[in-house]
Amino acid sequence: MKKKILITGGCGFVGRHLTKRLSVDPNNEITIVDNLSTGLKLEDWPEHLKCSVARMIYDDCVNFFEESTEKFDVVFHLAAIVEGRMTIENDPLKVAKDLIIDSAMFRWVVKTKPKKIVYFSSSAVYPIKYQERKYNIPLPESLIDFKKNKIDLPDMCYGWAKLVGEYLSYLAVNKYGLKVAVYRPFSGYGEDQDLNYPFPAIMKRIVKKEFPIKVWGDGRQSRDFIYIEDCISAILETYERINDASPLNLGTGIKTSFRDLIRLSCKLNNVPYKIKTLLEKPVGVYARYCDIRKQRYFGLKPKYSLEEGIAIVSNYIKKNNL
Template sequence: MKALVTGSAGFVGRHMVAALADCGFLVDGCDIASPISRRDALSLFREDARRFDLVVHAAATAPHRAAIDGQPMNLALDLTLDSAMFAWAVRTRQRRVLYLSSSAAYPTDYQDDFATARPLCEDMIRFDRYNIGTPDSSYGWAKLTGEKLAAAASAAGVAVHVVRPFSGYGEDQGTAWPFGAFMARAKRCEDPFTIWGSGEQVRDWIHIDDVVAGALAVVDADVREPVNLCTGVGTSMIDLARMVCAEAGYEPCFSTDLRAPAGVAYRVGDPTRLFDIYRPRVSLGEGVARAFRSVAV
């Protein structure tokens, strides 16, 4: 079996490559940032006519908070990547595509106010509604449009699976993301320990092992409707910081930076559809412990 992973040098992409290889796939990675190939996905979509048993499209531009809020023109490249990939998949008759969407595609109306926020279920995004709602910044618009492209490719005969990861994290995550940044600050025993925003923002943290295993379970079950990759459990930034510092063995003062990008107030997924296929195995406490052991090495 042959698989292609775009964005193969990124956080999700490199874990997906490893998991597919473990499953017996011959994996071809494609990432302009890769120190090995430095191959541009757009060039592949123009020139490569090979057929794969599975295409995992994880390529995107810097999907972290600072870039989402501070680099709105990333929308142009993300839309170009997604449209080129789906057009190529239809043209070359790819057998199966796994599209990594995002929880950022959900309407922010459900997430901006703690008083009205609620778990996000897949049916909150429906393209047959007059008002589909406003997603989270340009990155959310890109993923929402990508899902529309996914539906078009599906109608054209490609088997497409769409997953919406929530706050993925893991021991090798970069410091541009909250979990990676918190781990680095705890390793340095920073005091005060700075948190972007108020610290009260709630997220649904799902370990990268469960992101990858859950996504591949969706493919194996041949589910053709979008599926949240989430736990259904919300944890605030300040509580995550406390967990990380406790694992590091110190008790700092916590400071907040209200000028820094913070995102929505409450983003927790409804895992009902996922739980019919797969149940996450790594708790947040275990994930923090794993990451700290890895850092300590």
């Protein structure tokens, strides 16, 4: 039986991997809407992600939502402005457009009533008071609870925008009877990720044998790095089981500092370790890593170790001479 699927932002990093995995099933009839602000045209996708879709619409998804009355079985809503820490901190009103994108999407689904909406939130929604140098904890989904009026200061405009998106997801379920799954990815990475993001940027410096290796801040800030295919697997294994907009973390639960990431990557690439700290660069919160208990409840466990992920990204950079 055919399943009509819409993916907004499908030409971006996460969207490409999601589309490739969904395209394997011939019953999935995929439509992508993407204005290519950061994404790649379908014909320019990396070889390992090339696939066919039923329809490609190169346009702003806000325009699509305003004009379309088409009905879909599943809507994967990935469209957003992120562009890394430099944009989040230095151009917050650019990121605030995410409020427009999400509100347009939720108004549209209320009219067209898809069978399922999958909303991509972010770990940036978590209160920054739990991510400080002096005090940080693995972040459980329960730290935010709209039913109990339980929210706190998230990470910059991007965190606020995604928190509003989660609240709209909550309203879509409780006021309009829709079915919504919400995901909070932590620091996803992969071989074809834009170099605005720290993981591929650091891997490139190491592969190109930059010495010393530049790191933003003092390098002691830490993140929860999860390989993109583990994120996609978790979503595809659970999105049909979550209907109430209750969020699910996507992470490993392992806290890794940028110094440790560089040290391990240097070892695996047989490159000497020495860093140059760029203290004037923005670094965000000190420590962000997830509580994995709810993922374990769903039977989820990452397939790829950090060492394996480093090898995949490093080899891709070498092979494609990036």
